[in-house]
Amino acid sequence: MSDLKTFRTETRDWLEENCPADMRDGEKSEAASCWGGRKWQFSTEGQRLWLERMGKKGWTVPTWPKEYGGGGLSKEQAVVLQQEMDAVGARKPHENFGITMLGPALLKFGSEEQKREHLTRVSRGEIRWCQGYSEPGAGSDLASLQTKAEDAGDHYIVNGQKIWTSYADQADWIFCLVRTDSEAPKHRGISFILFDMESEGVTTRPIKLISGSSPFCETFFDNVKVPKENLVHVENSGWDVAKYLLTHEREMIGSLFGGMTGGRSLGEIAASEIGIDDKGWVDDPLLRAKLVQAEIDSMAFSTLLQSVSDRASAGESLGAVSSVLKYYGTELNKRRHELLMEVGGSDELEMSERNQDGQRARNWLRTKGNSIEGGTSEVQLQIIAKHILQMPGA
Amino acid sequence: MPLVLNDDQQMLRDAASGYLAENASINSFRELRDSDNSDGFSHQLWQEMASMGWAGILVPEEFGGSGFGHVGAGLIAQEMGKHLTASPFMATAVLAATGLLDLGSQAQKEQHLTAIAAGKSLFALAIDEARKHAPEKTMLQAVRSGNGFQLTGRKSFVADGGVADHFIVAARTTGKPGDHDGITLFLVPADAENLTCEKTPMVDSRNVARLEFDGVLVTADAVLGEVDDGMSGLNAILDAGRACLAAEMSGSAEQAFAMTLSYINERKQFGVPVGSFQALQHRAAHLHTEIEMAKAVTLAALQALDAREESAWKTVAIAKAKVAQVAILAAQEGTQMHGGMGMTDAFDIGLYLKRVRVAAELFGDASFHGNRLAEQLGF
Numbered sequence: 001m002s003d004l005k006t007f008r009t010e011t012r013d014w015l016e017e018n019c020p021a022d023m024r025d026g027e028k029s030e031a032a033s034c035w036g037g038r039k040w041q042f043s044t045e046g047q048r049l050w051l052e053r054m055g056k057k058g059w060t061v062p063t064w065p066k067e068y069g070g071g072g073l074s075k076e077q078a079v080v081l082q083q084e085m086d087a088v089g090a091r092k093p094h095e096n097f098g099i100t101m102l103g104p105a106l107l108k109f110g111s112e113e114q115k116r117e118h119l120t121r122v123s124r125g126e127i128r129w130c131q132g133y134s135e136p137g138a139g140s141d142l143a144s145l146q147t148k149a150e151d152a153g154d155h156y157i158v159n160g161q162k163i164w165t166s167y168a169d170q171a172d173w174i175f176c177l178v179r180t181d182s183e184a185p186k187h188r189g190i191s192f193i194l195f196d197m198e199s200e201g202v203t204t205r206p207i208k209l210i211s212g213s214s215p216f217c218e219t220f221f222d223n224v225k226v227p228k229e230n231l232v233h234v235e236n237s238g239w240d241v242a243k244y245l246l247t248h249e250r251e252m253i254g255s256l257f258g259g260m261t262g263g264r265s266l267g268e269i270a271a272s273e274i275g276i277d278d279k280g281w282v283d284d285p286l287l288r289a290k291l292v293q294a295e296i297d298s299m300a301f302s303t304l305l306q307s308v309s310d311r312a313s314a315g316e317s318l319g320a321v322s323s324v325l326k327y328y329g330t331e332l333n334k335r336r337h338e339l340l341m342e343v344g345g346s347d348e349l350e351m352s353e354r355n356q357d358g359q360r361a362r363n364w365l366r367t368k369g370n371s372i373e374g375g376t377s378e379v380q381l382q383i384i385a386k387h388i389l390q391m392p393g394a
Numbered sequence: 395m396p397l398v399l400n401d402d403q404q405m406l407r408d409a410a411s412g413y414l415a416e417n418a419s420i421n422s423f424r425e426l427r428d429s430d431n432s433d434g435f436s437h438q439l440w441q442e443m444a445s446m447g448w449a450g451i452l453v454p455e456e457f458g459g460s461g462f463g464h465v466g467a468g469l470i471a472q473e474m475g476k477h478l479t480a481s482p483f484m485a486t487a488v489l490a491a492t493g494l495l496d497l498g499s500q501a502q503k504e505q506h507l508t509a510i511a512a513g514k515s516l517f518a519l520a521i522d523e524a525r526k527h528a529p530e531k532t533m534l535q536a537v538r539s540g541n542g543f544q545l546t547g548r549k550s551f552v553a554d555g556g557v558a559d560h561f562i563v564a565a566r567t568t569g570k571p572g573d574h575d576g577i578t579l580f581l582v583p584a585d586a587e588n589l590t591c592e593k594t595p596m597v598d599s600r601n602v603a604r605l606e607f608d609g610v611l612v613t614a615d616a617v618l619g620e621v622d623d624g625m626s627g628l629n630a631i632l633d634a635g636r637a638c639l640a641a642e643m644s645g646s647a648e649q650a651f652a653m654t655l656s657y658i659n660e661r662k663q664f665g666v667p668v669g670s671f672q673a674l675q676h677r678a679a680h681l682h683t684e685i686e687m688a689k690a691v692t693l694a695a696l697q698a699l700d701a702r703e704e705s706a707w708k709t710v711a712i713a714k715a716k717v718a719q720v721a722i723l724a725a726q727e728g729t730q731m732h733g734g735m736g737m738t739d740a741f742d743i744g745l746y747l748k749r750v751r752v753a754a755e756l757f758g759d760a761s762f763h764g765n766r767l768a769e770q771l772g773f
Contacts, residue, residue, distance in 0.1 A: 265771050267771050267772070268771060268772055270773055271773040276773065280769065280772070281768070281769075281773065282773045288773065289764075291768070291773065292764040292765065292767065292768045293764065295767060295768070295771065296712060296715050296719075296764055296767065297687075297716070299691075299712045299716075300687040300688075300690070300691045300712060301687060303397070303687070303690045303691045303694045304686055304687045304690040304691075306694075307397040307686075307689075307693070307694075310396035310397045310398050311398055314398045316398075324683045324686055327679075327683060328687070378676065380679075381675070381676040381680065382675065382676070382679070384679035384682055384683070385675035385676065385678060388679075389655060389678055389679065389682060391658075391669045391670065391674075391675050392659055392666070392667045392669050392670040393667075393670035394675050
């Protein structure tokens with residue numbers, strides 16, 4: 001315990017000294033995130049310094065082992081670090097799918113060389129990763145993917161197309177599912193490979209979404225050469241890696257949606273935008289009832305998130321619980337944004353300078369993807385029915 | 395505090411689960427219901443529970459209790475909810491014990507807590523007067539009379555009212571119905587003169603009563619806590635009961651769901667188990683998700699009470715609201731998924747449907763608690 005106290009004091013002092021002033025506004029929005037990588041343009045010198053300093057400590061990935069660029073912290077120490085960062089309002093120094101998705105998969109399945117090379121570069125924010133999973137013909141039925149990697153001696157030749165590749169146009173490397181055996185049953189002929197997006201034959205094309213922005217791309221591979229040392233785990237066993245990674249992705253997506261919008265409850269936003277009656281209640285009883293229900297469900301969901309995390313810390317094996325979190329968290333988030341639109345009324349349907357070019361509407365539109373990306377709600381329900389409830393034929 | 399059970403708590407839960415499965419299962423509840431025992435529970439069983447320390451689960455050792463706290467009480471309630479065990483546990487071991495511990499004078503504690511822990515005294519809390527829970531609307535009048543008070547008015551939905559030897563009664567000493575201040579709590583013996591108790595048959599076959607106070611005289615030392623300032627103490631008693639009910643309902647939801655799952659996995663139509671149809675699988679998976687939340691908020695509420703957190707009322711309100719909704723959903727879905735069998739008395743799912751409806755209503759339903767939360771959040 002006293003060790004943890006010492007760690008807290010040292011951490012506080014270090015943050016006080018090293019966290020640049022403009023990185024202390026507690027801003028958590030995606031627009032303020034630093035994604036790093038070769039193409040990254042730092043918004044300020046503070047953002048650059050913050051990534052560099054935290055990367056050097058390994059605190060961009062606090063619980064990863066030190067030999068792979070991590071901080072080597074215990075779970076308890078990582079909690080303390082987060083608390084102390086919150087206390088000074090420190091921004092997250094670095095966002096990267098290499099941290100949330102590839103990292104856990106490489107730690108479990110990667111070779112020693114792969115871990116040393118790729119994890120270290122992720123920890124310093126040098127390489128920004130993207131995920132090559134979905135294809136035009138392989139969405140919910142991901143395992144039917146057709147992008148092919150042919151054996152050409154010491155390398156593979158990759159041909160095919162991916163879709164919904166988040167930020168593929170800005171990413172440096174891709175972790176990618178490819179078919180290496182087209183004769184085998186669909187789950188058994190898939191391999192998990194890594195390659196540089198600057199390789200010859202890779203092209204990307206952003207997809208314009210209903211929100212007007214383009215976070216996703218179509219990605220094309222035309223005879224891309226990938227060295228065999230970039231195969232993760234065993235050839236044709238990529239589905240094991242893919243499933244493991246998806247579990248992390250789902251947990252991450254689910255845990256993003258705890259409640260509060262910018263620190264305020266839906267009800268508070270409604271009270272200030274619509275007004276209250278002489279009882280102090282939002283002046284629209286049917287809407288108020290829906291807001292109350294959404295708050296109850298949000299608080300209950302936050303408690304479930306905490307419970308899952310505490311049970312994991314206590315060593316309980318949680319299996320498909322990530323599907324529970326992904327399903328409910330995303331459906332809840334969609335419901336909250338529908339309500340925000342209802343609260344906002346016509347003012348938030350406008351797309352002008354008055355409301356940051358329709359920011360609330362854009363956020364609302366974006367949430368429609370929450371229950372699709374990383375496996376649809378229906379796929380999550382099927383996983384729960386099969387793996388947790390063990391229902392017949394699920 | 396992490397939302398997990400410690401070793402002692404896990405042992406208590408396992409012990410409760412084993413004991414209730416053997417001695418107080420749903421079949422025992424059916425036997426009680428169909429017998430001429432109008433008390434609605436087995437006195438012998440309650441004595442055994444008392445000897446295991448359950449009656450004194452919240453009572454400190456100095457008064458003969460086991461001092462396990464609200465998490466311990468909740469674990470027992472949860473197991474009782476699974477087995478639909480009828481017992482005076484909530485009214486006596488949780489509500490009365492909390493009231494006496496928080497508000498009782500030394501003399502009141504010595505007299506009553508020891509008797510409660512020993513299983514020798516049964517209590518009931520008399521709050522509601524109208525069909526919806528609203529403690530601040532208390533009308534029952536307590537007028538000063540000589541050295542004491544005279545109580546006149548009615549109470550309804552008094553859980554375990556028909557068997558209690560003492561009541562904790564909320565009465566209005568000043569102000570008007572709706573005022574937060576002016577409520578006083580009294581300890582009234584069930585055999586007091588001018589007090590009539592009518593056992594009311596309930597849809598869940600549990601023991602509930604209506605009380606009529608027709609000028610019941612009590613002495614000044616019958617006051618529990620402070621005169622005119624009973625509301626905050628009452629809220630603490632109610633919150634202990636609400637968390638306990640949430641625990642019970644979360645157990646009922648879990649068990650109703652487990653029964654339903656095994657039914658639809660066995661029941662064949664069109665040559666296959668009906669549980670193999672996606673239309674049922676997705677509803678079952680959704681219900682599982684809701685039940686996971688119900689369990690989490692229940693434990694959070696019980697822990698908040700044990701830690702005496704200032705915001706405990708809020709955690710309890712979320713639990714009571716959310717778990718009530720989840721338990722009702724579990725019972726409704728269970729009834730539907732049992733098909734025609736769910737409509738028969740021979741199947742247990744209907745017993746859950748009925749009990750959960752009553753437990754959801756007691757001490758405020760989801761709308762009541764949702765409204766309190768919203769008011770506190772400023773909307």
